[in-house]
Amino acid sequence: xxxxxxxxxxxxxxxxxxxxxxAIAEGYIPKDDRRKDRSMISHETAxxxxxxxxxxxxxxxxxxxxxxxxxxxxxxxxxxxTFHLRFNxxxxxxxxxxxxDYSSVIESDVPIVVQHTRLDTRNAEHALxxxxxxxx
Amino acid sequence: xxxxxxxxxxxxxxxxxxxxxxAIAEGYIPKDDRRKDRSMISHETAxxxxxxxxxxxxxxxxxxxxxxxxxxxxxxxxxxxTFHLRFNxxxxxxxxxxxxDYSSVIESDVPIVVQHTRLDTRNAEHALxxxxxxxx
Amino acid sequence: xxxxxxxxxxxxxxxxxxxxxxAIAEGYIPKDDRRKDRSMISHETAxxxxxxxxxxxxxxxxxxxxxxxxxxxxxxxxxxxTFHLRFNxxxxxxxxxxxxDYSSVIESDVPIVVQHTRLDTRNAEHALxxxxxxxx
Amino acid sequence: xxxxxxxxxxxxxxxxxxxxxxAIAEGYIPKDDRRKDRSMISHETAxxxxxxxxxxxxxxxxxxxxxxxxxxxxxxxxxxxTFHLRFNxxxxxxxxxxxxDYSSVIESDVPIVVQHTRLDTRNAEHALxxxxxxxx
Numbered sequence: 001x002x003x004x005x006x007x008x009x010x011x012x013x014x015x016x017x018x019x020x021x022x023a024i025a026e027g028y029i030p031k032d033d034r035r036k037d038r039s040m041i042s043h044e045t046a047x048x049x050x051x052x053x054x055x056x057x058x059x060x061x062x063x064x065x066x067x068x069x070x071x072x073x074x075x076x077x078x079x080x081x082t083f084h085l086r087f088n089x090x091x092x093x094x095x096x097x098x099x100x101d102y103s104s105v106i107e108s109d110v111p112i113v114v115q116h117t118r119l120d121t122r123n124a125e126h127a128l129x130x131x132x133x134x135x136x
Numbered sequence: 137x138x139x140x141x142x143x144x145x146x147x148x149x150x151x152x153x154x155x156x157x158x159a160i161a162e163g164y165i166p167k168d169d170r171r172k173d174r175s176m177i178s179h180e181t182a183x184x185x186x187x188x189x190x191x192x193x194x195x196x197x198x199x200x201x202x203x204x205x206x207x208x209x210x211x212x213x214x215x216x217x218t219f220h221l222r223f224n225x226x227x228x229x230x231x232x233x234x235x236x237d238y239s240s241v242i243e244s245d246v247p248i249v250v251q252h253t254r255l256d257t258r259n260a261e262h263a264l265x266x267x268x269x270x271x272x
Numbered sequence: 273x274x275x276x277x278x279x280x281x282x283x284x285x286x287x288x289x290x291x292x293x294x295a296i297a298e299g300y301i302p303k304d305d306r307r308k309d310r311s312m313i314s315h316e317t318a319x320x321x322x323x324x325x326x327x328x329x330x331x332x333x334x335x336x337x338x339x340x341x342x343x344x345x346x347x348x349x350x351x352x353x354t355f356h357l358r359f360n361x362x363x364x365x366x367x368x369x370x371x372x373d374y375s376s377v378i379e380s381d382v383p384i385v386v387q388h389t390r391l392d393t394r395n396a397e398h399a400l401x402x403x404x405x406x407x408x
Numbered sequence: 409x410x411x412x413x414x415x416x417x418x419x420x421x422x423x424x425x426x427x428x429x430x431a432i433a434e435g436y437i438p439k440d441d442r443r444k445d446r447s448m449i450s451h452e453t454a455x456x457x458x459x460x461x462x463x464x465x466x467x468x469x470x471x472x473x474x475x476x477x478x479x480x481x482x483x484x485x486x487x488x489x490t491f492h493l494r495f496n497x498x499x500x501x502x503x504x505x506x507x508x509d510y511s512s513v514i515e516s517d518v519p520i521v522v523q524h525t526r527l528d529t530r531n532a533e534h535a536l537x538x539x540x541x542x543x544x
Contacts, residue, residue, distance in 0.1 A: 115297035161523035
């Protein structure tokens with residue numbers, strides 16, 4: 001029998017681990033459609049960890065250099081789950097434009113932990129970068 | 137009609153998200169002029185997100201290993217906008233020297249979120265790195 | 273004679289440096305078995321530094337997108353030692369699945385410092401990324 | 409005439425920006441002697457920014473997986489200067505071994521800002537990673 005994490009870990013409580021507001025100032029999805037393998041297509045990811053026992057209702061706003069922000073994009077992350085959200089996959093209310101500088105703000109109704117990663121496969125070889133974003 | 141983010145997001149208030157002082161201890165622009173495509177020229181970027189409803193007046197000082205700091209470089213970021221500032225593009229009061237170790241301190245009159253990214257294309261393939269800087 | 277660090281450093285005290293709970297929202301081990309050299313096989317690492325004078329008893333939980341968390345995985349880090357833990361090497365209670373999104377939470381009974389690094393060698397050339405995780 | 413930064417910047421005061429203790433849990437210098445160009449030899453760097461008006465007296469301890477820590481390594485960073493310290497260059501009391509996992513703790517008598525960067529040129533193409541370390 002698999003135990004829920006709150007029975008195993010010292011941090012565990014109903015509240016969950018993390019912060020409710022995160023900001024990723026970097027954002028850029030290369031215009032790169034040559035790759036067919038989803039794992040190797042250039043992408044920007046916000047990895048979202050919800051250690052709490054509640055579903056996380058999340059709203060994302062995308063900020064641009066030359067127009068008003070877009071959003072809110074809405075995603076949910078189930079209790080005790082991680083969701084590696086690709087900005088490439090956002091469609092509603094609009095797709096994230098390629099080859100365009102942006103930033104994002106991620107807000108959740110329960111504490112979450114976010115990490116930002118980019119895979120860039122514009123060249124034959126790929127490049128990676130990651131960071132913890134700003135948490136408020 | 138597009139709504140301003142303060143009508144959409146829970147974090148929103150007149151103050152904005154982030155901190156007023158950021159420091160990036162790493163800094164190095166490779167001497168690399170072979171690339172013609174702006175998106176692929178080696179560069180150092182400070183991605184600056186201003187979620188507030190006020191223009192951000194920003195001053196940047198560049199610190200070197202062997203001389204007094206240069207600056208202030210002045211940039212503005214409009215309300216609810218992001219600006220991916222390339223250190224390569226700074227010209228006034230002086231350009232940032234290539235092939236030279238530096239650090240930077242970024243100060244704003246309203247809270248901002250900053251992220252540091254380098255694209256290095258000295259070789260045929262490119263390398264990326266990013267981090268959130270120190271915030272005070 | 274080599275002195276223990278608490279005799280040398282100003283930070284030193286019985287408590288050690290760092291935090292007791294860390295969360296790494298990113299996690300992904302590529303399915304890559306072509307490399308024979310251990311140093312160049314694609315891997316995810318949690319570098320764990322224990323500056324204290326006590327053995328660190330550490331429990332790790334792995335979170336997935338589609339099932340309950342796995343763990344606890346248990347490791348110990350000796351006093352005044354670092355341990356670069358490869359998630360690839362975890363076996364008990366189960367291996368970390370390849371080609372699968374995950375997150376991790378690391379808890380210690382003494383303060384530790386954690387850093388997350390991935391080496392990705394799916395292509396001929398390799399990519400690296402690192403970040404400090406979220407600390408609670 | 410070039411002004412010292414405290415005459416220009418709002419953060420400026422005698423104290424300087426940052427923290428006095430930093431810990432980098434990741435550390436690994438590849439065994440790579442094929443490169444002749446110093447800028448492209450694989451290296452680990454601690455970029456150290458001293459915005460204060462005082463010389464920073466810095467002590468570094470290196471932690472290993474299987475023996476007592478080495479150090480202190482002593483460096484100084486002049487007022488209003490940055491120093492991109494390569495761990496490769498440390499010699500006293502001993503060199504940092506290659507192909508060996510390590511961690512480091514950096515302590516200063518005045519506040520400093522530190523950033524950790526690795527350039528890895530084991531392959532034909534190079535990889536980069538950077539992060540802000542843990543600050544106490």
